[in-house]
Amino acid sequence: DEKSRMTEVMKFHKSKVKLDVGGWKYTTSLATLTSVPDSMLGAMFSGRFHLEADESDGSFFVDRDGQLFKYILNFLRDPVSFDAPLDKETTRDLLKEAKYFGLENLVELLQDDCYHFKKDAIYLSFVS
């Protein structure tokens, strides 16, 4: 119902985390970042490590591609309904990010998709 749903939304609000990923600013929740405990972000925000926030805007710094991180965050927000990008280059580059961040399920999902891209390419070379 509405009340329980809003309670969940409010819970997220209490744990807002700002990230600076290669210069791109993201806002997410601690729950999202730690949803895969054995991933790199899961470890980083587990509370076991001391992270220093930026003095000016309170963000935590990650030295990776800022544009692709959008997909990493959307995967963490809702892994069940996540779909791979349709663009070949984005999928190829996201796969490297998924490996870096230690997200095994995302790696598997993307490798499957790469496979389909190759299959499409073969198929297209026949029909054209």
Add this chain to the structure above:
Amino acid sequence: DEKSRMTEVMKFHKSKVKLDVGGWKYTTSLATLTSVPDSMLGAMFSGRFHLEADESDGSFFVDRDGQLFKYILNFLRDPVSFDAPLDKETTRDLLKEAKYFGLENLVELLQDDCYHFKKDAIYLSFVS
């Protein structure tokens, strides 16, 4: 006439709301956000819940994809003349956002469009 139109525009001005959707900053009006009362944003900004604005810029935080939120907001601004994105991937991903935000009319509109995409794909496999 001009005067009544500008009065409406001014009304919007009085209720400016800043949102931080996954790191993307949006500015809209309370009227736009609450235009679908039984949606998630409608509930969130109904006045029944206490929301805490960001101390630095006064924005309210939503832990979702910031790029796709553009379409959510355009739908809320003018649902009658809203058209689905033509891009397959964007439509697919927007459908998930529409479900999350509880916008039934947008879900229906997009599912119709998905159907047309599939039809197009079948059609193209015949003509190529």
Add this chain to the structure above:
Amino acid sequence: DEKSRMTEVMKFHKSKVKLDVGGWKYTTSLATLTSVPDSMLGAMFSGRFHLEADESDGSFFVDRDGQLFKYILNFLRDPVSFDAPLDKETTRDLLKEAKYFGLENLVELLQDDCYHFKKDAIYLSFVS
């Protein structure tokens, strides 16, 4: 000559206006915004209405799509040499913005283009 041209450029400088269109920040001149007097922006910035600028950055708020507003502004800067976007979806969505802002000449120009898109589609269905 250079001097008269720079005088014109300087004139624009004196009337810089900042806009916050749905979260996108634009900078333009009062001359550009009021170049079509019977349009919505022409009325809004005519001096007949009291507008409140944002306290933090001095921008004026418009509750519309921030990405498409780029075209609105380019049309107002130089309507004679303005060309419609080549992308079908952008043209379709810009038409709605042109209507909202009451820019009759832009509406006409875009509706012509839509017509050509449809003609292209018919043509393509024959040649493919």
Add this chain to the structure above:
Amino acid sequence: DEKSRMTEVMKFHKSKVKLDVGGWKYTTSLATLTSVPDSMLGAMFSGRFHLEADESDGSFFVDRDGQLFKYILNFLRDPVSFDAPLDKETTRDLLKEAKYFGLENLVELLQDDCYHFKKDAIYLSFVS
């Protein structure tokens, strides 16, 4: 050698100029902006005119399309190795900017490219 190259880099550093082109923020050097003396930017930053910088961020305002200005700046940074955009619409719209800014060499380069686009279009209508 390294030292002379870094000396050149350092020289640029000393003359950093911030621009606000229609709301897009650019950072460049005075050397880049004045590299074509008889262009509009060359005149504007020649020292013969008094420009007022924005009080909050020190930027100079130009009332033109902010996205296309990227190409103007890249042309000024290195006119010899500059290549026209491959996208038809961008080339078309950049041509207008090149004319506005009085960059004759860029105008010529782009008009050549437009010519090639038309040739391509004619060619494609034959092979399809």
Add this chain to the structure above:
Amino acid sequence: DEKSRMTEVMKFHKSKVKLDVGGWKYTTSLATLTSVPDSMLGAMFSGRFHLEADESDGSFFVDRDGQLFKYILNFLRDPVSFDAPLDKETTRDLLKEAKYFGLENLVELLQDDCYHFKKDAIYLSFVS
């Protein structure tokens, strides 16, 4: 293991560097910037030169294209798994940046790719 990996991540945190590349803000680490010692960035951030950071945000200024710098940074972060962009124009323009920044390995990689693009073009002219 986790601990050694996080130690590495923490090391990066200590040496955060902000860059302003033509108006685009990037955040990276000193380790990334100096990973190719004989490159221009390697020299610039070697400690042998005095760089002045921007007073307002502490960034270091580079007078080059801000959008393409994303690829330069991703190459420096992980040269082994770097892949060239699939887009022809981006590859063409990135090659110029790679030369400017003195990244020989990136230049070679991109020139190979350009070659493949030309091969594709020739191939397409046969099959169409």
